[in-house]
Amino acid sequence: MATGVGRQRVVSLLPYVVRTLRKESQNHANRMLPSLRRMFSLYDQINLIDNVPEDQLRFQRYSETGFTINGVKYEGSLLIVENKVMSWAPKRFSEINAESLSIFKVLRPVPEILVLGCGRHIDFVNEELQQFLRSIGIKLEAIDSRNAASTYNILNEEGRMVAAALLPYGVSS
Structure with missing residues (x-):
């Protein structure tokens, strides 16, 4: 019942x-749905693949003041070209200009893409810098530094000709 x-x-x-x-x-x-960029941010993939060839650079960590690449800690801004890590002069986004990237005038072959890490936030790249990079045949991807590190890793793993210019993540404009 x-x-x-x-x-x-x-x-x-x-x-x-x-x-x-x-x-x-x-x-x-x-x-409203959250943006896919926010949901699937590349920085979550920074340590996606730990086994990489010895001759290939790989960002493993980022901090407020620098980066760890292949187990080595680097402080300050970095420029990475042809799997070589160099200290880079700009300390703030406003100091990034054609002169700070003048190495690309003489570098051959020219990288296909430059991943520009703007620090904590994405900043607007001025027209002069965009024109300079276009004139030498480099595409620009300007994003925050944590995503720039991941983007570099992914493009480098794909075998693309990629360069990176990154300010530490703690830098704000």
Whole structure:
């Protein structure tokens, strides 16, 4: 007898449950979805593959003041060209200009892409710098430094001709 009453109660609640689910699904449709860039940020992949060839550079960590590449800690801004790590003069985003990247005037072959790590936040790259890089045939990807490190790793693993110029993550414009 109790099962009959329970079954009647479930059946009587069914229209209410269906209406509630419909309202909820409509609310989900109107809700803004988070951007895919934020959800699947590349910095989450920074240590995706630990076994890399010895001759290939790989960012392993970043900090407020520098980076760890292939087990070696580097402080300050870095320029990476042809799997070589160099100290880089700019300390703030405003100091990045054609002169600070003049190595690309004489470097052959020219990298396909330059990953520019802007520090903590993405900054607008001025037209003069964009024009300079276009004139020598380099594409520019300007992003925050933690994502720049991951982007460099991924492009380098793909065998792409990539260079990186990164300010430490702690730098704000």
